[in-house]
Amino acid sequence: MRSFLLFLVMLALGVALGLFVGWVALPVQYVDTAPDTLRQADRDEVILMIAAAYAGDANIERARARFRRLGLADPGPAIVQTAQRALANGAPESDLRALARLAAAFNTFSPLLDPYRP
Amino acid sequence: MRAFAALFGLILGLGLGLLYAYVIDPVDVADTTLASLRVEYKAEMTQLIADAYAADGDLERARARLTALAQGDPAQSVAALAQRLAASGAEPSRVQALAQLALALGAPPALLPSTGSPTALPSSTPTPTLEPTSTAIPTATPIPLPTRPPSPTPPGLFQLATTETFCLTAPQxxxxxxxxxxxGNGVPGVEVIVEWPGGQDRFFTGLKPELGLGYGDFAMEPNLDYTVRLTSxxxxxxxxxxxxxxxxNGRQTATTIRLIFRQP
Known part of the structure; x- marks a missing residue:
């Protein structure tokens, strides 16, 4: 009986150790990923780049294609959310102007971006 | 007996735990970074960084973004993409944006495709006034073409001046x-002989004028010994x-070997 209890305790300990290794210590490392799996900070950076590029070339179809890579068929809300985080992080005004301009191009308007609209 | 039960329980439990954590419910494919992107997506991001740089002129920001992509030396990776796009006939304005960024990052001009005169960058605080209409698309810059086809007659003896090796995210x-x-001017029409065990091929410089009049290239197989000779x-x-x-990231990439021959 004691042996069985010891077996169960060690089994539980082994499961816990396995989960710790698999989820925390040595989690699965993904490579060759697609842009639609990017973490929030990197996604925001990409959206800022799209806004900056759009400010330069005014090519709305190119911007739309780039948003599709991020898995965003309707990029308006994501642009506003990025602007909210950019504002909270003290982003330069030029970034907010570019985001406001890009949001407007996608027919998205927000009081947050109104001061930066052209 | 107890020791056996304990050891068996621990090993079985560890196996079950790893099975669950790695197979049944692994860490989600989310929250990935720019560095983990597939090579072709990194190329798209590099183009996006160059387009953003062309608009805002913020070099340090462009450098930081390229560093986040983890493609090795930023100048070389941008220059390599510019070359590949130029060779594939991409829109000249896109090649030019990449070439401008590569130059700003310190890439040698010899690494870059010819895209005409560089366009001055805007100030770092742009005040865009264009409306998103089709008339706002920048005009494509034509790639200069050679005024005459390369001649197969070598115009003189050459000496090997430099051998350079690059690790680039190229397919081959x-x-x-x-x-x-x-x-230092490019010389077209120089015939190059490439030999390898069981084979031989020849090519001429100047057949890809968008990469320079003295430029020629040849796709190699990895880990094969080649001998290069000039017909002259x-x-x-x-x-x-x-x-x-x-x-x-520990992944193997293709190598580019550049031989620069110069007339004495």
């Missing part, structure tokens, strides 16, 4: 030969071997 190892005159001096042999490179 590449041999690049650049023939220059005594003052067949006695001089230059052995090359494209060993795979390893990028910062």
């Amino acid at each position: 190892p590449l041999l690049q030969v650049i023939a220059q005159d005594a003052v 001096d067949p006695a001089a042999e230059y052995p090359v071997r494209p060993e795979p490179c390893t990028d910062p």
Whole structure:
């Protein structure tokens, strides 16, 4: 009986150790990923780049294609959310102007971006 | 008996835990970073960084963004993409944006495709006033073409001036030969012989004028020994071997070997 209890305790300990290794210590490392799996900070950076590029070339179809890579068929809300985080992080005004301009191009308007609209 | 039960329980439990954590419910494919993107997506991001740089002129920001992509040396990776796009006939304005960024990052002009005169960058605080209409698309910059086809007659003897090796995210190892005159101008029409065990091929410089009049290249197989000779001096042999490179993520990438020949 004691042996069985010891077996169960060690089994539980082994499961816990396995989960710790698999989820925390040595989690699965993904490579060759697609842009639609990017973490929030990197996604925001990409959206800022799209806004900056759009400010330069005014090519709305190119911007739309780039948003599709991020898995965003309707990029308006994501642009506003990025602007909210950019504002909270003290982003330069030029970034907010570019985001406001890009949001407007996608027919998205927000009081947050109104001061930066052209 | 107890020790056996304990050991068996621990091993079984560890196996079950690992099975669950790695197979049944692994860490989600989310929250990935720019560095983990597939190579073709990294190329798209590099283009996006160049387009953003062309608009805002913020070099340090562009450098930081390229560093986040983890493609090795930023200048070389941008220059390599510019070359590949130019060779594939991409829109000249996109090649030019990449070339401008590569130059700003310190890439040697010899690494870059010819895209005409660079356009001045805007100030770092742009005040865009254009409306998103089709008339706002920048005009494509034509790639200069040679005024005459390359002649197969070598215009003189050359000496090997430089051998450079690059680790680039290219699909296949590449041999690049650049023939220059005594003052560094590209010389078209120089015939290059490439030999490897069981095979031989020839090519001329100047057939890809968008990459320079003295430029010629040849796709190699990895880990194969090649001998390069110029028809103008067949006695001089230059052995090359494209060993795979390893990028910062530990993945093997193709090698580009560049031989620059110069007239004395």
